Amino acid sequence: MARKKKYIEEEVIEKAMELFWRNGYETTSVRMLEKEMGINQFSIYSSFGNKKGVFIESLACYRGKAKHEIINKLQKSTDGINAIKQYFYDFIKFSKENRLNKGCLITNTVNELGEKADQEIMSEIVNFATNVRGLFIEKLELNNKKNTETIRKQANYLMVSLQGLSVASKMFDQEQLDDFIENTFESL
Amino acid sequence: MARKKKYIEEEVIEKAMELFWRNGYETTSVRMLEKEMGINQFSIYSSFGNKKGVFIESLACYRGKAKHEIINKLQKSTDGINAIKQYFYDFIKFSKENRLNKGCLITNTVNELGEKADQEIMSEIVNFATNVRGLFIEKLELNNKKNTETIRKQANYLMVSLQGLSVASKMFDQEQLDDFIENTFESL
């Protein structure tokens, strides 16, 4: 009865996500999204409601991409703390695009919107962070008989460290990042 | 011969800085600056040239404020690594405004503008970072006979950690931040 869409929502969202990842939320305009996604504003609004809708889908897309490219590997590994360390190195590669580090989209968003972030956005962020922290805890439990309290603290430590790595990767060179990662895991 | 200014540039810049600190660069409009600084756009442009000019002066103002409120204390301290640890705790207080953590203006800027930041802005950032790293090195040298290479690595480690703290302070609670700081200094 009705005409078919000329685009696949998952495909155009991936392109939107890349744009948000490079530019941030506020600095990315709907006109830029139009060009990058290759569809008209009408299509954007009819598929995703508004700019925030596009962003929320982009966050979900980022979660999927991160899961596929680096998180699944962490999940599968039985190498304990070393698996987490490897995840840190994997993250740097993951966030790099032609020698430009884009950081982590989630961290970028926290830093840009902070506590004034909309509730739906916030829930995506918390969702993502909880997932990663859970895996860190899982891997920390593999190594030795640390008590739950120590593991909890170390997981918090690693979460903050990862955010530092995200920001720092935008300015620091590889050597400095290596220094950071090596030192981070020295005490664990 | 000529009329006097009704405002003091240092005073209005401090207000601009607070706004940029809360909102970021791009999201802060000249109209918002007008209101916050309490002067007309004409005055803003005649005193600082353009929006970027206001921002650069704001960065300098931030540097001064940070120096006065937390960096000088670090500089004076002879407590080695503990002085740096105290600096981390001081930073959290420094960045807090009515229970809202604004992070570090420098880190916020790096995260927002990344490598595409204008050269003058970049130079303020590098200037600031170099200063802090220098102090970290100074304090690390106090403690024990570490070789230069180790100290350099540890300074890099601390610089990235501090950026993590800046971002994380926007979302994490005090307990998690404490876990992070305590763990950070455990290996040093």
Add this chain to the structure above:
DNA sequence: ACCTAAACTAAGCAAGTGCTTAGTATTAAT
């Protein structure tokens, strides 16, 4: 072939962006 529901195009909306400028007020030296 006709109809209808949805997808498209492109123009347009009010409001906001960084910045400028014409006109007026204030200062201090003459």
Add this chain to the structure above:
DNA sequence: ATTAATACTAAGCACTTGCTTAGTTTAGGT
């Protein structure tokens, strides 16, 4: 009191913002 240099006010510039809408095209069920 006149002059000239600067500071101020407020209106306005062209452009961009997120979003809408009128008009057209495309699809499948009848």
